[in-house]
Amino acid sequence: MKRTVSIQDISCFGRCSLTVALPTLSAMGIETAIVPTAILSTHTAGFQGFTFCDLTEEMDKIAAHWQKEGITFDSIGTGYLGSDEQIATVLSFFETFGKDALIFVDPVMADHGKLYPAFSADFPAKMARLCEKADVIVPNLTEAAFLLGEDCVLSGYDEAYIHALLKRLTSRFGCQVAIVTGVVYTPDQQGVVAYDAKEDRFYSYFGENLPVTFHGTGDVFSSSLCGALTLGMELTAALKVAVDFTIAAIRATMGVEDRYWYGVNFEAGLSDLAATCQDFKA
Numbered sequence: 001m002k003r004t005v006s007i008q009d010i011s012c013f014g015r016c017s018l019t020v021a022l023p024t025l026s027a028m029g030i031e032t033a034i035v036p037t038a039i040l041s042t043h044t045a046g047f048q049g050f051t052f053c054d055l056t057e058e059m060d061k062i063a064a065h066w067q068k069e070g071i072t073f074d075s076i077g078t079g080y081l082g083s084d085e086q087i088a089t090v091l092s093f094f095e096t097f098g099k100d101a102l103i104f105v106d107p108v109m110a111d112h113g114k115l116y117p118a119f120s121a122d123f124p125a126k127m128a129r130l131c132e133k134a135d136v137i138v139p140n141l142t143e144a145a146f147l148l149g150e151d152c153v154l155s156g157y158d159e160a161y162i163h164a165l166l167k168r169l170t171s172r173f174g175c176q177v178a179i180v181t182g183v184v185y186t187p188d189q190q191g192v193v194a195y196d197a198k199e200d201r202f203y204s205y206f207g208e209n210l211p212v213t214f215h216g217t218g219d220v221f222s223s224s225l226c227g228a229l230t231l232g233m234e235l236t237a238a239l240k241v242a243v244d245f246t247i248a249a250i251r252a253t254m255g256v257e258d259r260y261w262y263g264v265n266f267e268a269g270l271s272d273l274a275a276t277c278q279d280f281k282a
Contacts (some may be wrong), residue, residue, distance in 0.1 A: 002104065002230050003072070005033040005097070006223070007090060008079030008108075009061075014043035015263025016216040017080055021223040024245075026268040028227040028277040033073070035059055035093070038082030044118075045215045046262065054082050059089050067096055075230040078130065079222065087126045102229060105134040105195045106222040108279065110142040113152045121258040124149075131173040136229065138179045138222055144169060159185065159193075164204055166195035181221060184209060192221075192239055205239040207247045212251055216263035221246045231280060245273050 006021040018034055025032040037059065041051040044267045076098055078090055094103055109119050124146040131137045131147060144151040148168055153161065162183055169178035179194040183204075191206030224245045228238035245266070252265035 001029065001031050002074045003031040003033070004064055004075040004077060004146070004226065004230050005035060005073050006077045006079070006226075007035040007037060007081075008077075009038040009040060009082055010034075010036045011040045011043040012124060013041065014045075014047070014215070015266065016043045016219050017180060020219040020263075020266060021077070021079070021226075022215060023270065024220070024266065024273070025227045025230075026221040027274045028224070028231065029274070030227055030230055034070075035062055037080070037086055043215065043263070051081075056083060056085050056089055059086065059093075063089075063093050063096060067195070071097075073097055073101045075104060075226060077104040077106070077223070077226040079106050079219065080108040083122070084123060084126055089130055091133065096128075102136065103138045104138070104222075104226045104229065105130050106138045106218070106226075107143050107147060108218070110146050111140055113142055113154055117148065128173065131169075131175065134175045136177045136179065136226075137169065137173060137175050138181060138225065139169070140182045140218065141180060144178075148172060149165045151250065162193050163195065166193065166202070167197075170195055170197035179225075179239075181218065191243055194235055194239060196235060203235050203239060204242050205236070207243050210247070210250050210254070212250065212254055214250060214264045216266075217246055217250060218267045220249050220264060227277070231277060233280060237280075239254065241273070241276060245269055248272070 008017045010018045022032055038055050039053045045251050077236050128147050141154055142152050166178045176197050176198050179192055183193050184190045189206040190209035194203040221242050225242035227239045248269040249264040249266040252268040
């Protein structure tokens with residue numbers, strides 16, 4: 001059995017971060033450890049007065065204990081970090097546990113042309129330090145632009161622009177694979193485009209561009225993609241698994257009133273995801 005560790009926050013209520021990653025990766029047949037970066041009473045979209053507990057000091061203690069126990073991982077995945085200080089903590093974690101592990105960084109910090117409110121203007125430069133240690137990075141279009149220090153281009157682009165953007169990402173950060181999410185070439189389709197710098201080859205997978213927006217879809221995609229790559233799936237197959245799982249979660253949520261802020265019903269697709277991964281032979 002493959003073993004992964006997911007480093008991101010726990011929102012005790014609301015479908016995002018570790019409450020998405022842990023069940024998703026477990027359903028894929030992967031032993032999943034967690035390093036919580038913070039504990040929140042709820043996620044931060046649609047709720048007021050949520051609590052927040054920073055766990056930076058505990059992260060170091062967890063890593064020290066695991067190192068003492070000789071624990072190893074096949075992959076390390078990162079998501080939302082609770083503070084600037086945690087960049088150094090995660091870099092240390094990569095140094096200790098990442099030698100023989102796939103390092104998968106989802107640089108969660110921005111969307112729709114803006115940084116999330118919790119992050120200062122210099123945070124992208126700090127997140128870039130994690131990307132420099134990654135094998136795979138998965139920014140959305142806004143995050144890709146912030147990482148590169150470029151203006152955000154969120155519409156009106158073509159395939160040539162996306163391909164050049166991906167090449168700039170792999171060249172800048174030295175990762176083998178860069179994947180940009182939320183790509184829309186035509187109004188009816190949305191998907192992801194990837195570039196493998198080692199192979200000098202582009203990959204893409206698109207599905208229906210559904211006319212809704214839900215919280216947490218990035219976490220659904222990222223966790224299932226990290227799991228698929230951990231299992232050893234080829235990039236083409238891994239992209240399909242992650243996009244199809246995300247679209248299924250969105251479809252399962254459509255028509256449910258007052259749930260756009262809560263998160264997508266990814267649980268409805270876990271049995272199908274498990275069956276897909278059970279059939280896969282690494």
